[in-house]
Amino acid sequence: MSKLTYAMKKTILLAFALLSFVGAVAQNSNAFSNYVPTAQNLAAREAFQDQKFGVFLHWGLYSMIGESEWVMTNRNINYKEYPKLAQTFYPSNFNADEWVAAIKAAGAKYVTITTRHHDGFSLYKTATSTYNSVDGTPFKRDIIKEMADACARQGIKLHLYYSHLDWYRTDYPVGRTGKGTGRPKDAANWKSYYNFMNTQLTELLTNYGPVGAIWFDGWWDHDSDPTPFDWELPQQYAMIHQLQPQCLIGNNHHQTPFAGEDIQIFERDLPGENKAGLSGQSISHLPLESCQTINEHWGYSLVDSNYKSGKELIQMLVRAAGKNANLLLNVGPEPGGELPAVAVARLKEVGQWLSKYGNTIYGTRGGLVAPHHWGVSTQHGNKLYIHILDLQESGLYLPLGKRMPKSATEYASGKRLSFTKHADGITLHLGKVPTDIDYVVELTM
Numbered sequence: 260m261s262k263l264t265y266a267m268k269k270t271i272l273l274a275f276a277l278l279s280f281v282g283a284v285a286q287n288s289n290a291f292s293n294y295v296p297t298a299q300n301l302a303a304r305e306a307f308q309d310q311k312f313g314v315f316l317h318w319g320l321y322s323m324i325g326e327s328e329w330v331m332t333n334r335n336i337n338y339k340e341y342p343k344l345a346q347t348f349y350p351s352n353f354n355a356d357e358w359v360a361a362i363k364a365a366g367a368k369y370v371t372i373t374t375r376h377h378d379g380f381s382l383y384k385t386a387t388s389t390y391n392s393v394d395g396t397p398f399k400r401d402i403i404k405e406m407a408d409a410c411a412r413q414g415i416k417l418h419l420y421y422s423h424l425d426w427y428r429t430d431y432p433v434g435r436t437g438k439g440t441g442r443p444k445d446a447a448n449w450k451s452y453y454n455f456m457n458t459q460l461t462e463l464l465t466n467y468g469p470v471g472a473i474w475f476d477g478w479w480d481h482d483s484d485p486t487p488f489d490w491e492l493p494q495q496y497a498m499i500h501q502l503q504p505q506c507l508i509g510n511n512h513h514q515t516p517f518a519g520e521d522i523q524i525f526e527r528d529l530p531g532e533n534k535a536g537l538s539g540q541s542i543s544h545l546p547l548e549s550c551q552t553i554n555e556h557w558g559y560s561l562v563d564s565n566y567k568s569g570k571e572l573i574q575m576l577v578r579a580a581g582k583n584a585n586l587l588l589n590v591g592p593e594p595g596g597e598l599p600a601v602a603v604a605r606l607k608e609v610g611q612w613l614s615k616y617g618n619t620i621y622g623t624r625g626g627l628v629a630p631h632h633w634g635v636s637t638q639h640g641n642k643l644y645i646h647i648l649d650l651q652e653s654g655l656y657l658p659l660g661k662r663m664p665k666s667a668t669e670y671a672s673g674k675r676l677s678f679t680k681h682a683d684g685i686t687l688h689l690g691k692v693p694t695d696i697d698y699v700v701e702l703t704m
């Protein structure tokens with residue numbers, strides 16, 4: 260069978276599968292009102308919480324301009340002009356194994372990569388359009404396939420970002436962004452666009468091996484519509500869970516999670532905080548993830564050299580763990596296909612710290628002592644880890660209620676520390692004011 264025939268056959272099979280699923284949805288729409296996760300899904304949630312640290316990658320045609328991922332709408336680039344960037348998309352330095360190796364060296368356990376951002380360009384071969392890295396560029400390579408293979412070789416979980424909105428396609432109903440790209444509003448066709456998305460998602464969940472999570476973004480594009488916009492998420496979510504039951508679903512909608520979602524996302528904030536104005540929602544019982552940037556932007560920016568220090572990143576990871584959340588740390592790869600050298604250096608610093616203190620982060624949950632300005636606690640079994648990040652005294656009171664520790668140890672050296680018991684807690688005697696990035700005390704309960 261020729262390659263063309265095989266490709267055509269695979270496309271037809273995907274289309275029939277999608278049509279069958281949509282037909283089943285139409286016959287039994289009530290089936291999605293009460294989502295019950297499978298045992299595989301619940302196990303995947305636990306494993307996700309154990310991983311604690313992932314790296315986010317925003318990469319696409321926008322990287323070539325160097326003004327971050329919103330440049331198409333920020334600059335009002337016409338939807339017929341923007342795709343011309345694809346004609347010269349040739350990131351000759353891209354090496355998936357090098358990317359994944361750097362991510363693994365950082366101590367991250369998973370990577371989330373943009374398969375298709377708001378500009379509509381796909382980083383993988385799709386039967387829905389030639390507007391992708393294989394059929395629409397001189398590069399002619401399936402970036403997601405290469406990342407999937409590299410992740411499989413190196414033991415890193417692959418998560419896939421997918422945009423719900425599109426500034427390029429004319430059948431997408433125009434929302435509050437992308438209004439200046441010139442798309443005719445009368446061309447909107449939700450049924451066509453919804454079918455397009457579900458076909459792409461079916462491809463991603465069929466052709467790239469096990470997927471750890473689908474990370475949606477863009478629901479907020481219609482949050483100010485005069486009448487509520489129906490994204491038909493329950494049906495889409497059910498399709499994903501049917502194709503890969505273990506695949507987690509997260510949606511960066513800045514709302515309390517909807518039915519069918521498996522993780523809760525907080526953008527540029529830790530759970531319970533709203534410093535960036537995007538995360539005022541209540542905290543759910545689902546696994547939590549805080550996505551943050553290593554500098555100030557998601558996609559590559561030529562002028563953004565404001566990288567967070569190794570100390571800031573480590574303390575961000577620790578504070579996330581103390582709030583029972585994962586940290587998803589974003590890096591914007593360069594247009595030529597390399598990760599920025601400064602970002603790689605910062606990731607290496609985090610990895611070196613985790614090589615020593617990883618047991619106090621991986622596999623833990625938020626600890627008995629609630630987060631404070633001075634730091635947080637994490638817990639695993641009978642070990643309670645006190646992470647002291649900013650303390651100006653040599654003693655620290657810990658409210659433990661009636662649970663008294665059997666011993667206290669300086670984690671880095673193994674030196675025993677003394678403490679005074681009180682009716683509802685203890686006072687740790689550290690001997691000096693801590694100056695470490697994270698001074699960890701291990702309490703055996």
